Amino acid sequence: QLQLQESGPGLVKASETLSLICTVSSGSISSSSYYWGWIRQPPGKGLEWIGSIYYSGSTYYNPSLTSRVTISADTSKNELSLKLSSVTAADTAVYYCARGFLEWLSNHMDVWGKGTTVTVSS
Amino acid sequence: QSALTQPASVSGSPGQSITISCTGTSSDVGGHNYVSWYQQHPGKAPKLMIYDVSKRPSGVSSRFSGSKSGNTASLTISGLQAEDEADYYCSSYTNSVTWVFGGGTKVTVL
Numbered sequence: 001q002l003q004l005q006e007s008g009p010g011l012v013k014a015s016e017t018l019s020l021i022c023t024v025s026s027g028s029i030s031s032s033s034y035y036w037g038w039i040r041q042p043p044g045k046g047l048e049w050i051g052s053i054y055y056s057g058s059t060y061y062n063p064s065l066t067s068r069v070t071i072s073a074d075t076s077k078n079e080l081s082l083k084l085s086s087v088t089a090a091d092t093a094v095y096y097c098a099r100g101f102l103e104w105l106s107n108h109m110d111v112w113g114k115g116t117t118v119t120v121s122s
Numbered sequence: 123q124s125a126l127t128q129p130a131s132v133s134g135s136p137g138q139s140i141t142i143s144c145t146g147t148s149s150d151v152g153g154h155n156y157v158s159w160y161q162q163h164p165g166k167a168p169k170l171m172i173y174d175v176s177k178r179p180s181g182v183s184s185r186f187s188g189s190k191s192g193n194t195a196s197l198t199i200s201g202l203q204a205e206d207e208a209d210y211y212c213s214s215y216t217n218s219v220t221w222v223f224g225g226g227t228k229v230t231v232l
Contacts, residue, residue: 037221039223112167114166
């Protein structure tokens, strides 16, 4: 059964770069039917889509974050990476990675990791 | 992109049916049949309950159903049970190849 596990520093200083890894097990990130996304949830607030990376390597980002975010994939390690630069307290959140399924007439994010909490300190 | 609009809270008694609305625009909800609904219990990751407007993943109770009319999607929970108490989020694919979420709805079972 596919599993996703987010990992990275739980504490990041303001103005620095947040870096997270999503390790995918029991499945390959190289399948053309799937894409991979990052979503975050600030404490007590709702979900916010950060961005996605597709099989082709194309990436798409939330317009509000596009100048600061980079998502990449390492197929040799079966890992995804999220980098968010110039962080502020507003970037404090639980960060999730998720698998997206994309085929003719179907598109959804079906498998999510348990999430990792990142706190930005001043 | 603006968040989809959901009611902050909905409540119902056990056995009743409730409906949560999710309003967007013609660039997201109204323009695609890629609307999903997620259930989230406190401290847990979101769980996919409905995808592609009205499809249920394997293992999700048939008490959950989805629909869409114009720019508004809806999630209906019938035969409300105590375990259904949670936060529910809608999400929609957009014309810009992005995803947008709703603000979330807290469902309370009275």
